[in-house]
Amino acid sequence: MRIAPLSLFVSAALLSVSVWAQDTATVTAIESERSEKQAELDRYTQILDKHVAEEARLQAQLELLRQNSSELDKEKNQALDAMNDLYRRLIDDPSIDISSAQLRYQQSVSDHKSNKEDIAMQLAAIASHRKDIEQIRVSKHTLVNTIASLRDQLSTARVERLRNEFTREGTLEVEHTINCKRTETLAACEQRGQQLGLQKATKRFIDQIFANLTEQRIVEPKRHMAGAQVQVVSSHVVGSAFSGQGNYSVNLSVTMRGDVNNSRLCGLLSLDNRFCSEYGTPLAVGYQASYPTTFSDSQLTFNDDVESAERSVPSITTLQPKPEIKSQVLQQSPKDRQVDLTLRSNVYDDEVFIDGVSYGSTKLVVSVPLGSYDIEIRKLGYESYKAKIDVRRARTINAKLIKKPESIAAPTPKSEQQSTPIATKQKVTPNLVENKVVIIPAGTFQMGDLTGNGLANERPVVEKVLSHSYAMQSKEVTVAEFRQFILSTGYQTEAEKGAGCAHYKNGEPIWESEYNWDKPGFEQADNFPVVCVTYEDAKAYANWLSGEKGIQYRLPNEVEWEYAARAGTSSEYPWGNEIGRGLANCGWCGSDWSNKSPAPVGEFSPNNYGLYDTVGNVWEWTQKRASQEDVTVRGGAWNFAPSLARVSTRLALAPDFRANYIGFRLVRER
Numbered sequence: 001m002r003i004a005p006l007s008l009f010v011s012a013a014l015l016s017v018s019v020w021a022q023d024t025a026t027v028t029a030i031e032s033e034r035s036e037k038q039a040e041l042d043r044y045t046q047i048l049d050k051h052v053a054e055e056a057r058l059q060a061q062l063e064l065l066r067q068n069s070s071e072l073d074k075e076k077n078q079a080l081d082a083m084n085d086l087y088r089r090l091i092d093d094p095s096i097d098i099s100s101a102q103l104r105y106q107q108s109v110s111d112h113k114s115n116k117e118d119i120a121m122q123l124a125a126i127a128s129h130r131k132d133i134e135q136i137r138v139s140k141h142t143l144v145n146t147i148a149s150l151r152d153q154l155s156t157a158r159v160e161r162l163r164n165e166f167t168r169e170g171t172l173e174v175e176h177t178i179n180c181k182r183t184e185t186l187a188a189c190e191q192r193g194q195q196l197g198l199q200k201a202t203k204r205f206i207d208q209i210f211a212n213l214t215e216q217r218i219v220e221p222k223r224h225m226a227g228a229q230v231q232v233v234s235s236h237v238v239g240s241a242f243s244g245q246g247n248y249s250v251n252l253s254v255t256m257r258g259d260v261n262n263s264r265l266c267g268l269l270s271l272d273n274r275f276c277s278e279y280g281t282p283l284a285v286g287y288q289a290s291y292p293t294t295f296s297d298s299q300l301t302f303n304d305d306v307e308s309a310e311r312s313v314p315s316i317t318t319l320q321p322k323p324e325i326k327s328q329v330l331q332q333s334p335k336d337r338q339v340d341l342t343l344r345s346n347v348y349d350d351e352v353f354i355d356g357v358s359y360g361s362t363k364l365v366v367s368v369p370l371g372s373y374d375i376e377i378r379k380l381g382y383e384s385y386k387a388k389i390d391v392r393r394a395r396t397i398n399a400k401l402i403k404k405p406e407s408i409a410a411p412t413p414k415s416e417q418q419s420t421p422i423a424t425k426q427k428v429t430p431n432l433v434e435n436k437v438v439i440i441p442a443g444t445f446q447m448g449d450l451t452g453n454g455l456a457n458e459r460p461v462v463e464k465v466l467s468h469s470y471a472m473q474s475k476e477v478t479v480a481e482f483r484q485f486i487l488s489t490g491y492q493t494e495a496e497k498g499a500g501c502a503h504y505k506n507g508e509p510i511w512e513s514e515y516n517w518d519k520p521g522f523e524q525a526d527n528f529p530v531v532c533v534t535y536e537d538a539k540a541y542a543n544w545l546s547g548e549k550g551i552q553y554r555l556p557n558e559v560e561w562e563y564a565a566r567a568g569t570s571s572e573y574p575w576g577n578e579i580g581r582g583l584a585n586c587g588w589c590g591s592d593w594s595n596k597s598p599a600p601v602g603e604f605s606p607n608n609y610g611l612y613d614t615v616g617n618v619w620e621w622t623q624k625r626a627s628q629e630d631v632t633v634r635g636g637a638w639n640f641a642p643s644l645a646r647v648s649t650r651l652a653l654a655p656d657f658r659a660n661y662i663g664f665r666l667v668r669e670r
Contacts, residue, residue, distance in 0.1 A: 023157070023160060023161035023164055023165075023214075024161065024214060026157045026160075026161070027154065027157045027158060027161055027214075030150055030153050030154045030157055031154060033150055034147055034150040034151065034154065037143055037146050037147050037150065038147055040143055041140060041143040041144065041147065044136055044139055044140045044143065045140065047136060048133065048136045048137065048140065051129065051132060051133045051136060052133065054129065055126065055129050055130065055133065058122065058125055058126050058129060059126065061122060062119065062122045062123065062126065065115060065118050065119050065122055066119065066357055066358050068115055069112070069115050069116070069119065069358045070356070072108065072111050072112040072115050073112060073351075073378070075108045075111070075112075076105070076108040076109055076111075076112045076380070078108075079101070079104045079105040079107075079108040079109075080105055080108075080380070082101050082104065082105070083098065083101040083102060083104070083105045086098040086101045109380070116351065116358070116360075119358055119360070120360060123360070130629065130654070131654075134630070134653070134654035134657065137630070137652055137653065137654070138502075138509055138653070138657070141509075141651050141653075142504075142507065142508060142509055144455070144644065144651075145507075145587075145640050145641055145644060146507050148640070148641030148642075148643045148644050149507075149587065149588070149641045151641070151643065152275075152588050152641055152642070152643075155269075155271050155272070155275045156275055158215070158269055158271070159265050159266060159269065159271065159275050159276060161214060162213065162214075162215065162219070162265050162268065162269060163260065163262060163265055165209065165212065165213050165214065166209060166213075166226070166228060166258045166259070166260035166265075167257065167258050167259060167260065168209065168257070168258050169233065169255070169256065169257040169258070170205065170208075170255070170256065171253060171254065171255045171256075172201045172204060172205055172208075172253075172254050172256070173238065173251065173252070173253045173254075174197055174200055174201045174204065174251070174252050174254065175197075175249065175250070175251045175252075176193060176196060176197035176200060176249070176250055176252070177193075177247055177248065177249040177250075178192065178193045178196060178247065178248055179246060179247055180242075180246045180247065180248055182246075186242065186248075189242075189248050190240065190248055190250075193240075193248045193249075193250050194237065194240075194250055194252065197250050197252045198232070198235060198252060198254060201235075201252060201254040201256070202230040202232070202254075202256060205230055205254075205256045205258070206228055206230060206258070209228070209258050210223060210228075215269065218268070218269060218270070219268045219269070222267065222268050225264055225267055225268060226260055226261065226264060226268060227260060227261030227264055228258065228259070228260050229258070229259040229260070230256045230257070230258060230259065231256065231257045231258075231259055232254060232255075232256055233255040233256060233257055234254075234255045235252055235253065235254040235255070236252070236253055237250060237251070237252060238251040238252065238253050239251040262276060263276050264276075272578045272579065273578060273580075274578065274579055274580055274581045274589075274590065274642075338367045338368060338369050338370075338539075338624075338626065339367070339368065339370065339391060339392075339393055339394045339395075339539075339543075340365055340366070340367055340394045341365070341366050341367070341368050341373075341391060341394070341395060341396075341397070342363070342364070342365045342394075342395070342396040342397070343362050343363070343364045343365075343366075343375070343377065343396075343397045343399065344362050344363050344396065344397070344398050344399065345362045345377050345379075345385065345398075345399040345400070345401055346399070346400050346401060347379050347382060347401050349361060349379065350362055350377050350378060350379040350382075350401065351377070351378050351379070352364050352375075352376075352377050353374075353375070353376040353377075353378070354366070354368070354373055354374070354375060355373055355374050356374070356376075362377065362399070367536075368391060369626040370391055370392055371390075371391060372388060372389070372390050372391070373388070373389055373391060374386070374387075374388050375387045375388070375389055375397060375399075377399045377401065379401055381403060381404055382401040382402060382403055382404060383401060383402045383403075383404055384401070385399035385400070385401055387399075393543065394543065435473045435474070435475055435477065435478070435481060435665075436473070436474045436475070437471040437472060437473050437474065437668050438471065438472060438474045438609055438610040438611065439469055439470075439471055440466075440469060440470050440471070440472055440560070440563065440564045440609055441469050442466050442467055442468050442469045443465075443466055443563070443568075444463060444464065444465045444466070445463075445464055445466075445562075445563050445566060445568075446461050446462075446463055446464075446570065447461065447462050447463070447464045447559060447562050447563070447648070448460060448461035448462055448648055449461060449648050450570050450571075450648070451571075451572060451577060453572070453643070453646070454646065454648050454649065455649065455650075457650055457652070458648045458649065458650060464559050464563065466559070466560070466563055468670060469670075470560065470667055470668070470669075470670060471667065471668040471670075472556060472560070472564050472611065472665065472666070472667050472668070473665040473666050473667075473668075474602075474606065474610050474611055474612055475529075475601040475602050475612050475613065475665065476529035476530075476601050476612075476613055476617065476618060476620065476663050476664065476665045477529065477530050477538075477541065477663060477664055477665060477666065478526060478527055478528065478529060478530060478601055479517070479518075479524055479525070479526050479527070479528050479529075479530050480526035480527065481530070482517060482530040482533070482541060483518075483526075485540075485541050485544050485545070488544065488548075489544055491537075491540055491544075493516060493517055493532070493533055493534070493537045493658075494534045494536070494537060494656055494658055495515060495516035495517065495532045495533070495534075495658050496516045496517075498513065499511070499513070500512050500513035500514060500515050500516070501515035501516055501520065501521075501531075501532035501658050501659060501660055502515075502657070502658065502659040502660070503515060503520075503521050503659060503660045503661075504639050504661070509659065515532055515660060516532050517530050517531065517532045517533055517537075520532050520660040521660050522596065522597035522598075522660070523597065524597065524598070525600065527600040527601055527602075528597075528598050528599075528600055528601070529598050529601050529613070529617060529618045529663040530663050530664075531598065531618055531658075531659070531660045531661060531662055531663050532658050532659065532660050532662075533621075533658055533662070533663065533664065534655060534656050534657065534658045535555075535621050535624070535631045535653075535655035535656070535657075536655060536656065537658070538555055538621045538664040539554075539555065541664075541666075542554050542555060542666050545666070551668060551669065552668070552669035553666045553667070553668050553669070554623060554666060554667055554669065555621055555622055555623040555664060555666060555667065556622055556623060556665070556666070556667040557622055557623040557625075558622045558623075558632055558634065558650065560667060561620065561622050561634050561635075562634065562647060562648060564609055564611055564614070565607065565611065565614035565615075565634070565635065565647045566647050567607040567608035567609040567611065568608050568609075569607075569608070569647075571647075572646045572647065572648075573615055573645070573646065573647065574607035574608065574614065574615065574647070579615075579642040579645070583604060583605075583615075584604055584613070584615040584616040584617070584636075584645065585598065585599040585603070585604070585613070585616045585617045585638045586615065586616030586617075586636050586637065586638060586640060586641070586642050586644075586645040587637075587638065587639050587640050587641050587642065588641065588642060589616060589642055589645075591604075591616075593638055594638065595638065595639050596638070597638060598617050598618050598637075598638050598661075598663075599613075599617055599638070601613060601617070613635075614635055614647070615635065615636060615645045615647070616635070616636045616637060616638060616640075616642075616645045617635070617636075617637065617638060617663075618635070618637050618638065618661055618662055618663035619633035619634065619635055619636065619637045619640075619651065619661060619662045619663070620633060620634055620635050620662075620663060620664050620665055621633055621662065621663075621664040622634055624655070630652040630653060630654060630655070631652070631653055631654070631655050632650045632651065632652050632653075633650075633651050633653055633662055634649070634650055634651075635649075636649060637661035637662070638661060639661055640661070
């Protein structure tokens with residue numbers, strides 16, 4: 001059989017210039033915006049690195065000032081002793097010149113006071129600098145979420161563009177010649193020639209569609225997976241003729257429209273199937289393409305009668321980079337938990353030293369890890385208050401400094417006694433709603449970015465060993481549970497003190513002064529996770545619950561959180577490496593609450609350890625180490641991209657940050 005040269009005419013409809021241009025413009029615009037945001041993120045990272053380095057420099061200067069404070073304090077005491085000695089001698093010998101001793105003492109007092117002021121100024125500078133750092137970090141988190149969201153938008157736009165490119169319509173003109181068989185009539189030869197010409201037109205139409213795909217290099221190797229088809233809109237014979245040699249030639253004009261199995265588009269682009277879930281069932285792994293040789297007038301699956309052999313489809317295996325692994329044994333201990341230590345005294349202008357380090361004057365509230373501390377409160381002319389205390393929970397030290405009777409230096413004015421009235425609160429004994437705890441078994445796991453898709457702070461992967469089992473609340477702490485704490489203690493959260501709570505608006509975190517745990521900016525019920533709480537608010541709740549239950553509750557550290565969230569798996573999510581649709585509450589995850597609000601706790605299936613909502617819903621505070629200034633939240637949230645709800649994703653925030661997408665759950669001590 002001889003095939004005549006093919007005359008191909010692609011209509012304007014086949015090219016679908018306007019649709020293609022619009023789809024490509026959308027993809028290009030998203031790619032451009034993502035590149036801009038990535039460049040902005042890189043700039044913020046550089047700025048943050050500089051700020052962190054500057055903070056380290058300020059801390060080093062503060063340490064020098066504190067070291068100098070000890071020397072100046074020593075000099076001041078020596079000068080005072082010398083001057084007091086001269087005062088005593090002056091009683092017996094009025095001719096003694098004490099001016100030099102007075103000048104020395106005056107200078108030592110002035111130097112010591114100046115150093116204290118420098119320490120206070122340095123602490124203020126560090127505090128201000130930390131606020132700048134935290135603002136940069138919040139901006140970085142916003143950019144990370146924006147970039148992740150743009151990545152999802154880009155995937156959606158690519159799928160839509162590919163779908164439109166497959167469903168183009170166009171007209172082909174094809175000339176085809178066959179040899180009539182001796183046994184067939186002229187009518188049968190004519191019909192066969194037209195059928196074969198039509199079949200070749202559909203094959204060429206499909207070839208042309210694939211050749212004109214924007215992402216042809218990605219899709220072509222998976223052509224057998226596409227399920228590409230052709231719908232014949234219309235066809236007519238332009239011209240036909242029989243030759244004296246028994247050949248029949250036909251010239252056909254065929255108008256066709258492409259069609260494709262939409263659920264397979266994600267497989268062609270190597271994207272998460274959730275971007276195609278609205279089109280139907282995703283393509284199954286190991287799909288075997290078939291090429292039927294029959295067709296109808298309305299729909300044709302392309303076939304090439306020259307290539308009669310079926311092609312086999314090899315299995316596709318994605319190789320993931322092997323992460324760097326370090327071995328480290330984690331010994332579980334509550335030593336990293338911090339509590340508030342409050343120090344008061346009966347004088348003003350004193351100086352507090354904790355383990356020999358100056359922390360300023362009373363009244364002073366400082367957060368310290370559990371442990372023993374040497375406390376000293378000094379004031380010139382008074383006996384120093386010294387005590388060694390064992391800090392196991394939040395406590396207050398009321399120091400009473402006694403005036404030195406032996407000093408005959410100029411007296412220090414008496415301080416006005418300041419008494420703070422304590423409001424009497426009625427003890428509320430609430431009917432506690434039980435947040436069931438589940439036992440997390442001891443074990444070993446790989447912590448961090450196991451797939452190579454994570455953020456820089458998820459690497460390197462480290463092997464962690466949890467030598468003991470522990471108990472964790474199966475659900476996030478709810479609004480009802482937190483309300484019981486508020487009613488019982490009269491506690492006031494940071495958001496309720498006037499500063500409000502952050503929320504996302506147009507992709508940026510905005511502070512809303514009226515938002516708090518009871519009014520987070522969306523409709524909530526008692527079984528919603530509590531939000532708009534700071535790290536310290538969460539710790540305060542844990543301390544209260546510990547007292548109510550008679551057993552210690554605390555925030556989980558990062559290792560405990562990730563180990564429990566993984567629940568024996570090594571994938572991005574408890575169910576696999578794709579987020580799917582409707583399996584969790586995160587931005588663009590397909591749930592009823594996505595990008596609207598948190599969902600009621602326990603709305604989705606638990607992981608293998610019986611924990612709910614470790615993916616999405618609200619970010620969860622974790623316990624910070626003593627050396628950390630910031631605190632890490634884990635798990636993603638209802639308005640953050642799915643790629644940020646992976647089990648290893650971690651975001652660092654200031655302890656006093658609060659937002660209507662951050663909550664917590666607790667660990668119960670053994």
